[in-house]
Structures are given as structure tokens and as C-alpha cells.
Amino acid sequence: xxxxxxxxxxxxxxxxxxxxxxxxxxxxxxxxxxxxxxxxxxxxxxxxxxxxxxxxxxxxxxxxxxxxxxxxxxxxxxxxxxxxxxxxxxxxxxxxxxxxxxxxxxxxxxxxxxxxxxxxxxxxxxxxxxxxxxxxxxxxxxxxxxxxxxxxxxxxxxxxxxxxxxxxxxxxxxx
Ligand code: K1U
Ligand code: ZN
Numbered sequence: 001x002x003x004x005x006x007x008x009x010x011x012x013x014x015x016x017x018x019x020x021x022x023x024x025x026x027x028x029x030x031x032x033x034x035x036x037x038x039x040x041x042x043x044x045x046x047x048x049x050x051x052x053x054x055x056x057x058x059x060x061x062x063x064x065x066x067x068x069x070x071x072x073x074x075x076x077x078x079x080x081x082x083x084x085x086x087x088x089x090x091x092x093x094x095x096x097x098x099x100x101x102x103x104x105x106x107x108x109x110x111x112x113x114x115x116x117x118x119x120x121x122x123x124x125x126x127x128x129x130x131x132x133x134x135x136x137x138x139x140x141x142x143x144x145x146x147x148x149x150x151x152x153x154x155x156x157x158x159x160x161x162x163x164x165x166x167x168x169x170x171x172x173x174x175x
Contacts, residue, residue: 004038004052008101009167015148018048018055021081024124028058028081032122035060036077044100046138048145051101057082059142063134083119083143086128088112095137097151104170105163109154111140 007013021028031054039047039060048059059080064073091113098106114132117139121127131139141151152160 001037002034003041004034006038006042006047006051006100007053008103009150009152009164011101013053013055014050014101014145014150016050016055017148018050018057018146020057021120024081024120024122028056029122031056031058032060032079036062039077040075042100045134046142047100048142050145050148057146059083059139059146061135061138061142063138079122080117080139080142081120081122081124083117083139083146085140085143086116086118088116089114093137095134097137097141099141099151101145102150102152102163102167105152105167107151107155107159107163109141109151111137111154115140 031049035047035049035052038052039062045063046059046061049056060077061080062075062077064075066072067074089112092110093113094108094110096106097109113136114130115136116128116130118126118128144150152163155163
């Protein structure tokens, strides 16, 4: 297993539209394992393949929520291959989103509160479920990556420019 480098904005790869995974093979499963390890190492709750430079419609999510209040987070990674949104609620919700490809920047994004999604897992089995809460938000955020969209694209030009200025400043300070 390996921790892979995560690419960051403004890398043009992040704007690429990812291609479907034709067959779920051992090679796909090896990439999935590396992506899960990379997500945990970066303290993220999701990661799309394009963020590690692979333009495939594949993403992983683990909200790492404790089983009981105050308990230790339990690792339960979910694998989404060729995910599709079948329907979305009219009701919207707002969440303060972050992105490992836009490091340490957060902003409120409005998205549908519930979605019905279909995807394949790492064994090639198909799932269809209604998802809401943070899982629904995270899946929508990661699926945006598969279409070359970043959470900052959902912001007004003024908010996006302010956030990108803050990012440039923090990179300059860190250099
Ligand atoms: O870069 C990514 O796509 C992962 C991203 C997922 C995400 C976070 C918040 C809302 C929507 C999607 C992250 O994990 S960034 C890190 C982060 O914001 C976070 C980490 C742990 C708990 C909660 C948020
Ligand atoms: Zn992201």
C-alpha cells in the first residue's frame, strides 16, 4: 500500500472529466487501497481518484464517525465506482466544506439535502440508496471532482477570489 501525493488547485488535472471504470480489476482494488490510505493520512473524509492524478470515476469516503457518543472513530471506508445521481431533493442544505486539493480553506456550499445514488463497489456489485446528511454532501462533493468541479466553483466570484487570495497568502507564508 502507498500514500499518494494529492494534487492541488490550480493544477489543470483537477479540471479534467474522469472516464468510467470499465472493469473492476485487481488493479482497481490496489488503487482503492492506496486512496483509502491516502485519505486517512490526509485526515480527509473523502477522496476522488483525480485528486491523486488518476482520471477514473472512482472515489472513497469514510466519515469516521464514532459508533457511540464520545467513542473512538471507527474505520468504515466506502468505495464508489462509476457513481450516478438518479434524483435529488428540492430541499437544500448548507455545509461548511473543505477540500484536500484546496488546503485549509473552508466555505459554505448549498447542495440538495437528499440524493438517490447508484454505484458499484470494489467487488463490482451494484448499490442503489438514498443518502442524506454528511454522506450525501460528501458524495456530491466527490462526484463534482469526477466532472472537474471544485467546491469553490459553487461560490460567488467575490467569495471565491477571497478564498483563493487566502490560499495564496498561506502558501507564501509556508514557503
Ligand atoms: O478533498 C476532498 O474531496 C475531501 C474533503 C471532503 C469533504 C469535506 C467536507 C465537506 C464535503 C466534502 C475533505 O475531507 S476536506 C477535510 C475536511 O473538511 C474534513 C475532515 C474531517 C472532518 C470533516 C471535514
Ligand atoms: Zn475535494
